[in-house]
Amino acid sequence: MITVLLVEDNEMNRDMLFRRLQRKGFEVLIALDGEQAIQMTQQHKPALVLMDMSLPVLDGWEATRRLKADPATRNIPVIALTAHALPAERDRALEAGCVAFETKPIDFPKLLAVMAAVEK
Numbered sequence: 733m734i735t736v737l738l739v740e741d742n743e744m745n746r747d748m749l750f751r752r753l754q755r756k757g758f759e760v761l762i763a764l765d766g767e768q769a770i771q772m773t774q775q776h777k778p779a780l781v782l783m784d785m786s787l788p789v790l791d792g793w794e795a796t797r798r799l800k801a802d803p804a805t806r807n808i809p810v811i812a813l814t815a816h817a818l819p820a821e822r823d824r825a826l827e828a829g830c831v832a833f834e835t836k837p838i839d840f841p842k843l844l845a846v847m848a849a850v851e852k
Contacts, residue, residue: 734851735759737778739769739795740813741787745836749782752840766790770798773805780847785814785825793828800829809850813838 736758740746746762753760761776763769767790773781781799785792792812799805812825815836822833832846 733757733759734780735761735776735778736847737761737763737769737772737776737781739763739766739781739787739792740784741765742784745784745838749838756844764788766792766795769795770805773799773808774802777805778808779851781808781810782813782843782847783810783830785812785816785821793824796825796828796830811843811846811850 736753738746738749738753738760740749741764750760750762761772761778763772766787769781769783783792783796796810799808799810809831810829812830812833813836814821817835825833831850834843834846
């Protein structure tokens with residue numbers, strides 16, 4: 733079973749993605765903010781992180797930068813999930829270290845395809 737860390741502060745988005753990912757056979761861990769995302773990634777070493785970019789405590793951009801700066805977590809792929817659809821926001825997420833960028837509302841089949849491509 734592939735472990736995915738879902739970092740999402742919005743309860744409705746988090747619940748929907750959690751249930752859909754579980755139904756597809758993923759083990760899903762949850763973090764509610766960027767600081768928690770860093771701690772859980774260091775502790776559990778998930779195969780992949782789905783990172784909301786607009787988070788409390790520590791935003792997704794900074795959390796991703798810190799994960800990529802840490803030798804223990806730098807090789808764990810991070811996919812940005814955000815309502816910020818502007819090209820500049822995409823560039824900002826990729827510069828922070830994200831391997832892909834998906835806008836909300838999430839197109840779940842597309843997200844699964846991106847996750848499969850990243851895991852290879």
